[in-house]
Amino acid sequence: MAQSDNPLRLFADRLARHSRLDRFERQEILALPGTIAHVRANQDFVRLGERPDHACLIIDGVAGRFGQSADGSRQITALHIAGDMGNLHAAVSPGGAAPLQALTAVSVLKVPHSALREIARARPAIGEAFWRESVLEAAVLAEWTVNVGRRNARARAAHLLCEMGWRYEEIGERVGFSYEFPVTQQQLADMLALTPVHVNRTLKTLRIENLADVHGRRVDILDWNALMRAGEFNPAYLDTGTGGEQRAKPKLSLVPPRRPRMEA
Amino acid sequence: MAQSDNPLRLFADRLARHSRLDRFERQEILALPGTIAHVRANQDFVRLGERPDHACLIIDGVAGRFGQSADGSRQITALHIAGDMGNLHAAVSPGGAAPLQALTAVSVLKVPHSALREIARARPAIGEAFWRESVLEAAVLAEWTVNVGRRNARARAAHLLCEMGWRYEEIGERVGFSYEFPVTQQQLADMLALTPVHVNRTLKTLRIENLADVHGRRVDILDWNALMRAGEFNPAYLDTGTGGEQRAKPKLSLVPPRRPRMEA
DNA sequence: CGCAGGTTTGAGAGGAGTCAAGGGTTGTGG
DNA sequence: CCACAACCCTTGACTCCTCTCAAACCTGCG
Numbered sequence: 001m002a003q004s005d006n007p008l009r010l011f012a013d014r015l016a017r018h019s020r021l022d023r024f025e026r027q028e029i030l031a032l033p034g035t036i037a038h039v040r041a042n043q044d045f046v047r048l049g050e051r052p053d054h055a056c057l058i059i060d061g062v063a064g065r066f067g068q069s070a071d072g073s074r075q076i077t078a079l080h081i082a083g084d085m086g087n088l089h090a091a092v093s094p095g096g097a098a099p100l101q102a103l104t105a106v107s108v109l110k111v112p113h114s115a116l117r118e119i120a121r122a123r124p125a126i127g128e129a130f131w132r133e134s135v136l137e138a139a140v141l142a143e144w145t146v147n148v149g150r151r152n153a154r155a156r157a158a159h160l161l162c163e164m165g166w167r168y169e170e171i172g173e174r175v176g177f178s179y180e181f182p183v184t185q186q187q188l189a190d191m192l193a194l195t196p197v198h199v200n201r202t203l204k205t206l207r208i209e210n211l212a213d214v215h216g217r218r219v220d221i222l223d224w225n226a227l228m229r230a231g232e233f234n235p236a237y238l239d240t241g242t243g244g245e246q247r248a249k250p251k252l253s254l255v256p257p258r259r260p261r262m263e264a
Numbered sequence: 265m266a267q268s269d270n271p272l273r274l275f276a277d278r279l280a281r282h283s284r285l286d287r288f289e290r291q292e293i294l295a296l297p298g299t300i301a302h303v304r305a306n307q308d309f310v311r312l313g314e315r316p317d318h319a320c321l322i323i324d325g326v327a328g329r330f331g332q333s334a335d336g337s338r339q340i341t342a343l344h345i346a347g348d349m350g351n352l353h354a355a356v357s358p359g360g361a362a363p364l365q366a367l368t369a370v371s372v373l374k375v376p377h378s379a380l381r382e383i384a385r386a387r388p389a390i391g392e393a394f395w396r397e398s399v400l401e402a403a404v405l406a407e408w409t410v411n412v413g414r415r416n417a418r419a420r421a422a423h424l425l426c427e428m429g430w431r432y433e434e435i436g437e438r439v440g441f442s443y444e445f446p447v448t449q450q451q452l453a454d455m456l457a458l459t460p461v462h463v464n465r466t467l468k469t470l471r472i473e474n475l476a477d478v479h480g481r482r483v484d485i486l487d488w489n490a491l492m493r494a495g496e497f498n499p500a501y502l503d504t505g506t507g508g509e510q511r512a513k514p515k516l517s518l519v520p521p522r523r524p525r526m527e528a
Numbered sequence: 529c530g531c532a533g534g535t536t537t538g539a540g541a542g543g544a545g546t547c548a549a550g551g552g553t554t555g556t557g558g
Numbered sequence: 559c560c561a562c563a564a565c566c567c568t569t570g571a572c573t574c575c576t577c578t579c580a581a582a583c584c585t586g587c588g
Binding site for chain 4: 557
């Protein structure tokens, strides 16, 4: 993508979205060591029980944290997109590294846990930011559980589309009401705890109702407000900020709905 | 319960289960300020959107973290039992405090966030332990999502009973294969993403199959191994330890199964 | 004693799963 | 440049797990 030189800038920006870091602390983040790796779509790049010695900063693409049930069926429990540090938590809990799967082709920066723990110890503000990052991830996980547990297929899908729309907007990768989300319906099924067949029918419903159009690698939100209502989406859980201080942010352009495509 | 004087000992023990703390650090934990409060069953003691200035160390009873969907139905996403610090995460993310409901009568120690953040900053090892605590909670959340998303009613219930059996054993509140778990079937339904009616039928199945007997306020595990199999329970996710070092622990008495009650 | 809240059971409905086949798209190799 | 393969999407028909509605039964307690 357009992010110029240092992939760590993505991560620093993400931290800055919820934590207050001064320029020295930010500098430390940007100076973290790491090596770039590329992962092909559909490849598991952290497997269950593995004890990786590095975290994976997603530079580009979509990765999923998943759990597996006995019959091999997967449940994706979290998505990581550009700027997210997958398995940051394993820095303090290496045995608890979450399995990660590349849903699309993914570029990652592998950052050694040792380095992360070092700056967390040396700079309490950074340590706190990492902690907060884990807390936010947990909040998203909790909402995911509610989604899967208490909503029907249509609401689940709507909720997911809203969440990803929101998150892609945060990182500047949503233009208007359209964003790239190149996952298959099979993978959507693993996120929504549905079968691929039913995902297909559900997306069709959303399209017919003029709420959202998911086609191939792209999501067009046709009626943002209606979609939020259908998915009972309240972005509060994504947006929980800093330590004690207020945050200065009107942020998200909650522009009135729009209906760009009038197709069949 | 039997824990003598300082409720914080419960919490310190819990931290010690996954993090290495020296005696001075432990001392700091034990010296945390706090006031005891009692909550009646079924009362929400942290509400959605609230910004509490304290975390809630559960001394006794069962509390649930929950999310709500539009029609008011609840999804419990995590359980807190004695020794768990509910809403520890809110110390760094006050806006993200999780709603908490007392499922039984609950005693809590309210510990000011400010104090928690202070010792986390002053003592990096404690900060890291808190971070790790949040990470472990997230791991449990993720497993919960898998449970709700990818398993049928019987497996879900079995998994929950295993998890709670494991956790009550950790805190020394399980004698043999029996533990107190005084929640209603309605509340179980909110945990398992089922209806109370179906919970009832499911528990009946487990009883008939001689896997577990849930009656009123108590759970008797009739066949631990079979129950683990039925619930696809693998305690690894509950048991993810320390920073880099090994942990010395054979721990859990994974005694061979037993069939204490031969009743109808 | 009688109420309130929890548990148990039955009968019927419905949302999502399963099985199966056909149509589209993309990429690659002849 | 076309042909084919692999993968994905779409749709139909039928099944089944879980929900809904409803009533009865327990049990602790005021």
